[in-house]
Amino acid sequence: MDVHGSRSKEEICMHLGDDYDRYLGAIVPPIFQNSLFTRKTQDHGYSYTRASNPTIEIAERKIAALEEAEDARCFSSGMAAITAALMSVMEKDCHIVCPSNVYPPTKAFLESYMAKFGVETTFVSGESLAEFERALRPNTKAIYLETPLSNVFTLQDLRAIAALAKSRGITTIADNSWATPLYQNPIGCGIDIVVHSASKYMGGHSDIIAGVMVGTKARMEPVTHRERGMFGASMDPHQAWLLIRGLRTLPVRMRQHQESALRIAAFLEAHPLVDRVLYPGLPSHPQYELGRSQMSGYSGLIGFVPKGSREAIASFMKSLRLFQEGPSWGGFESLVNSPGLWLDEEASRRTGIPQGLLRVSIGLEHADSLIEDIDAALAGMKRA
Ligand SMILES: Cc1ncc(COP(=O)(O)O)c(C=O)c1O
Incomplete structure (x- = not known):
């Protein structure tokens, strides 16, 4: 219509x-x-x-x-x-x-x-x-x-x-x-x-x-x-x-959120210290084809599970320089929060939220800087 x-x-x-x-x-x-x-x-x-x-x-x-x-x-x-x-x-x-x-x-x-x-x-x-x-x-x-x-x-x-x-x-x-x-x-x-x-x-x-x-x-x-x-x-x-x-400015912002998020999701998926990435724009997403049939693009909100203890993942979050910690998303700024970080096994099974899940809202900072920031924080986590 x-x-x-x-x-x-x-x-x-x-x-x-x-x-x-x-x-x-x-x-x-x-x-x-x-x-x-x-x-x-x-x-x-x-x-x-x-x-x-x-x-x-x-x-x-x-x-x-x-x-x-x-x-x-x-x-x-x-x-x-x-x-x-x-x-x-x-x-x-x-x-x-x-x-x-x-x-x-x-x-x-x-x-x-x-x-x-x-x-x-x-x-x-x-x-x-x-x-x-x-x-x-x-x-x-x-x-x-x-x-x-x-x-x-x-x-x-x-x-x-x-x-x-x-x-x-x-x-x-x-x-x-x-x-x-x-x-x-x-x-x-x-x-x-x-x-x-x-x-x-x-x-x-x-x-x-x-x-x-x-x-x-x-x-x-x-x-x-x-x-x-x-x-x-x-x-x-x-x-x-x-x-x-x-x-x-929604169209121009969404193009940038999408471009950066697709790059960052692919970077995370290939990273040896990342266990899983949840992002409908990745061909590995189990419902990728359904997504393509009903969406014409993707926004900047990504879930991923780093490999490591809860403490190591919490330290990863703290050491990010460009991602502020906060629950919202969709703004100009990059954010991180931790919906699955403190879930025990039972709660994770009940809710379907993976243990250790972090959520990042990819903002409008340069994607190279965001990748550099995540890479450095993941490297720091390995040493923690
Ligand atoms: C998917 C989704 N729907 C609705 C809401 C509620 O919107 P508001 O915070 O504007 O009341 C939120 C807020 O985070 C949300 O994430």
């Missing part, structure tokens, strides 16, 4: 919705940093920023077009968008199916929080269609996906799962934060709703927390006054302006 004409993604990121005539030719649209809009002299359709705001709408138009969707709604965080999307389809006592290694607060929302409203969730690995098929019940309302999963880097088959869900009248939701709309468009694969943590690549500068929900107009319109309006997790206009600024 091409609801936005034949614009390139670059053109959408840079120009769609900027409307120079409306804003006195300003090359950068203004921040409407106001809560209310009066209507005495003009009926412009705006009333209160919790419901709508011209700056926020620019971000929404761009992201809807990037996702090849009809409409989008911005939220104050990725989690606000995710919980709103789920709340928009769930009913009391319904059932949801979801990969078990989904972003942990999403899992906690389904597993513990929604349980108090009688909602049950079946968690699956997400790697086979048969698992989803087996998990379905007459009261299944939604299949929630996140592909690739941002901690174990496995994929779910968007087209096959969307077709299964459609045949049973079940709504599908996909978190597309890892691949971004530049490299994956779940709506085109038949998914109903896409959600993003725009705090990651879309914002790109580690200076905003933001979220977005994307889908058809019929699904998005009620969300304005229901899940977004009632819970009140609207985006702030300044946050929207920073998001728009981030989107302008």
